[in-house]
Amino acid sequence: MPVKRQVQLVTERPHEWSTIASIILSDSKAKSAGIKEIARALGISIGTVDRALHGRPGVSPKTLSKVLRTAESLNYKPNLAARNLKLNRTLRIAVHLPQEIASFFDSLRDGIHAAARNSHGLNLQLDFRTFPRLGDGDVELLEKDIGRDYDGVIVTPGDPVTIDPLIRRLAQQGAAVVCVANDAPRTDRIAGISVDATASGGIAAELLARTIKENAFVATITGNLSTLDHAEKLRGFAATLATFAPHLTLIPAIESHERPKEAYQATLALLHHSPRPAGLYISTANSLPVLRALEEKKLLNQVQIITTDLFADLISLVESGKILATLYQRPFTQGKLAFEALIRFLLDGVRPDASVRLAPHIVLRSNLPLFLKHIHQNGTDRSAGNPTNRLHAKV
Amino acid sequence: MPVKRQVQLVTERPHEWSTIASIILSDSKAKSAGIKEIARALGISIGTVDRALHGRPGVSPKTLSKVLRTAESLNYKPNLAARNLKLNRTLRIAVHLPQEIASFFDSLRDGIHAAARNSHGLNLQLDFRTFPRLGDGDVELLEKDIGRDYDGVIVTPGDPVTIDPLIRRLAQQGAAVVCVANDAPRTDRIAGISVDATASGGIAAELLARTIKENAFVATITGNLSTLDHAEKLRGFAATLATFAPHLTLIPAIESHERPKEAYQATLALLHHSPRPAGLYISTANSLPVLRALEEKKLLNQVQIITTDLFADLISLVESGKILATLYQRPFTQGKLAFEALIRFLLDGVRPDASVRLAPHIVLRSNLPLFLKHIHQNGTDRSAGNPTNRLHAKV
DNA sequence: CCCAAACACGTGTACGTTACCGATTGAACT
DNA sequence: AGTTCAATCGGTAACGTACACGTGTTTGGG
Numbered sequence: 001m002p003v004k005r006q007v008q009l010v011t012e013r014p015h016e017w018s019t020i021a022s023i024i025l026s027d028s029k030a031k032s033a034g035i036k037e038i039a040r041a042l043g044i045s046i047g048t049v050d051r052a053l054h055g056r057p058g059v060s061p062k063t064l065s066k067v068l069r070t071a072e073s074l075n076y077k078p079n080l081a082a083r084n085l086k087l088n089r090t091l092r093i094a095v096h097l098p099q100e101i102a103s104f105f106d107s108l109r110d111g112i113h114a115a116a117r118n119s120h121g122l123n124l125q126l127d128f129r130t131f132p133r134l135g136d137g138d139v140e141l142l143e144k145d146i147g148r149d150y151d152g153v154i155v156t157p158g159d160p161v162t163i164d165p166l167i168r169r170l171a172q173q174g175a176a177v178v179c180v181a182n183d184a185p186r187t188d189r190i191a192g193i194s195v196d197a198t199a200s201g202g203i204a205a206e207l208l209a210r211t212i213k214e215n216a217f218v219a220t221i222t223g224n225l226s227t228l229d230h231a232e233k234l235r236g237f238a239a240t241l242a243t244f245a246p247h248l249t250l251i252p253a254i255e256s257h258e259r260p261k262e263a264y265q266a267t268l269a270l271l272h273h274s275p276r277p278a279g280l281y282i283s284t285a286n287s288l289p290v291l292r293a294l295e296e297k298k299l300l301n302q303v304q305i306i307t308t309d310l311f312a313d314l315i316s317l318v319e320s321g322k323i324l325a326t327l328y329q330r331p332f333t334q335g336k337l338a339f340e341a342l343i344r345f346l347l348d349g350v351r352p353d354a355s356v357r358l359a360p361h362i363v364l365r366s367n368l369p370l371f372l373k374h375i376h377q378n379g380t381d382r383s384a385g386n387p388t389n390r391l392h393a394k395v
Numbered sequence: 396m397p398v399k400r401q402v403q404l405v406t407e408r409p410h411e412w413s414t415i416a417s418i419i420l421s422d423s424k425a426k427s428a429g430i431k432e433i434a435r436a437l438g439i440s441i442g443t444v445d446r447a448l449h450g451r452p453g454v455s456p457k458t459l460s461k462v463l464r465t466a467e468s469l470n471y472k473p474n475l476a477a478r479n480l481k482l483n484r485t486l487r488i489a490v491h492l493p494q495e496i497a498s499f500f501d502s503l504r505d506g507i508h509a510a511a512r513n514s515h516g517l518n519l520q521l522d523f524r525t526f527p528r529l530g531d532g533d534v535e536l537l538e539k540d541i542g543r544d545y546d547g548v549i550v551t552p553g554d555p556v557t558i559d560p561l562i563r564r565l566a567q568q569g570a571a572v573v574c575v576a577n578d579a580p581r582t583d584r585i586a587g588i589s590v591d592a593t594a595s596g597g598i599a600a601e602l603l604a605r606t607i608k609e610n611a612f613v614a615t616i617t618g619n620l621s622t623l624d625h626a627e628k629l630r631g632f633a634a635t636l637a638t639f640a641p642h643l644t645l646i647p648a649i650e651s652h653e654r655p656k657e658a659y660q661a662t663l664a665l666l667h668h669s670p671r672p673a674g675l676y677i678s679t680a681n682s683l684p685v686l687r688a689l690e691e692k693k694l695l696n697q698v699q700i701i702t703t704d705l706f707a708d709l710i711s712l713v714e715s716g717k718i719l720a721t722l723y724q725r726p727f728t729q730g731k732l733a734f735e736a737l738i739r740f741l742l743d744g745v746r747p748d749a750s751v752r753l754a755p756h757i758v759l760r761s762n763l764p765l766f767l768k769h770i771h772q773n774g775t776d777r778s779a780g781n782p783t784n785r786l787h788a789k790v
Numbered sequence: 791c792c793c794a795a796a797c798a799c800g801t802g803t804a805c806g807t808t809a810c811c812g813a814t815t816g817a818a819c820t
Numbered sequence: 821a822g823t824t825c826a827a828t829c830g831g832t833a834a835c836g837t838a839c840a841c842g843t844g845t846t847t848g849g850g
Binding site: 439440441442443446452453454455458477479480481482483 | 827836
């Protein structure tokens, strides 16, 4: 059963909790006392102390202040184990992620699992919901969970027009919503965890600028400029280019709309541009059609390429130097941070930073091996190996 | 009071715990039962069930197997809150870190704090020990803690000759030791968390190789080649250079022994090398004397520089492009991971990977802003602001 | 002045688990 | 047969907290 009321109560009285938090982390010299000790110290009953500490009615102002004072002086620290036992709260959390781009979202799920594993001593119910892809089935699935009284929801918002109202309804209903991999800033979500898209574009531009020394053209291939993430990447790219790389000229962005064929043909068209671009920034994870076109034209070694994210097919291209760098968006970390922020809010009432922007990892040939252990192989191994093994492998 | 016996017991019987872990993370459909339900189902007492589940003596083999079977079928999941309440275990953990290089180790401490904050529902005692610098006071401090019966110790090992025996004694005594920032592989530490030094060197070489196009010399300035970390960085640097950058020639490494004056003068001497090196990799965090020498000779813009770590004085140099990149060793993450691994071992008996090698962050001009929030200002603000604020600011 | 309402506070129970003390059994030995 | 003793198991207190409920005290209005 969910614990709405309790959670809200906690949220309403943050001062008590922040005090407690600091006490927990304080020096070990101070022995922490329980509710019983402070009752005995004041010669009153533990019931009164309990009411006073929780701001419940039925306690006179004098005793209230006395209790609070001696609680402070005795270094009162609530025994969370006892509290959890008594309340028998089980946090219910739903996770809505797409199936598509498995290399990304499987790692993200792993990150959530890893964080959940670390939350000892509280029993939680984690419901993973999977829909085919962003914009395809996500709305229906999320709608179903609205009435289910979840304590928290982790979600990757796709189209703001359809998803934002749902998030607002969830929040209004009392659920804490954390966005991951993409943000929905115009909603009541308590946090959005994602990679800093502007910085991603900036890094791509800086790397190209440092690699290409002569005057040249550079191009970008993106997914969909209507999504915030892709637009910001492009803005960051263009801005850094304009500021620090006057010798590079930017060709207008090409949208692939995440369709392989369109990406492939747009790339072929791009290569006919005169003069041919010397650098290329592919800001969507769907880079394979683009790379295939380049390969067929034997231009993989002529054009400096920056890609996005990391998956099996990219590895050899980075190893061989055909890709200058790829910007890894750290899905594992994103999932872990999202879960931690959610739990911390639900349990301690601490509001996380509204938007957490991670630094993408710059994957080069020389540090590539460090990232391979995070990479999922092709989807087929999903059934092989028992769950325990998979979890333990991802420490 | 420490919980040695309990912990060891758990470690001896990992099968039970891994089963439980998988149950916790399993689908929500399966309702989890308590010790009471399984006792009732078998018509025996909860005392017997408890003994059976924990492998304690006094249970006949038949009932033992019966209990284990029905525990499995009923999806038994121990209520950790109740367990913690009853046992009233308080984990005692000591953290031994140097004072020096505050920008690094303060962040590391913050990471430990952040992870500790996330461990809800268990009361732990965190004792931070601080000594002046590696090799100066660390041995004495660690020796004092050997008899104190800690459950776990996080330590940055300096000189293996003096520290390794202490770690061995700690481990033999029952404490779980996690090394951080530097490893002590020839001991019984359960894990070592650090940045992949070989990759760091490789990245530095690759960045220089991609930036410097013509035939040239490159140099390295390191701290102390006798420490594993610095030696590995240099090996990685030389290896990548040899493999991928035939146009760059490596000047023999210069050791600063972490002494500013020595570093300064060695740099001046280096700049008289003919031809003057076009690239420089400073693999120690003590890069300021080197940079000062370069500045005085007006060569900051002539030489491509890769530094190590990130602190206040480096920021403007990265911003202005005088430093090509700095390799950030992510102390916050190191501390967080070290603590998480330790807790997971103590509570669940899960042995972490013996050595975790993090990927360093490549900090360029374009992604520098993303890292500034982790950077501590100059030491003076340490006293300002109450602890609560500092903790909450570092979400 | 009295009764009741409002208020202040104490008491008791339950949460699930562990640790401990007895109770019961059965076998071995005197 | 009586005694001892180990093996096996049941029963229960206690961990610290939350909350419902009961008791005692003050207040206010008729």
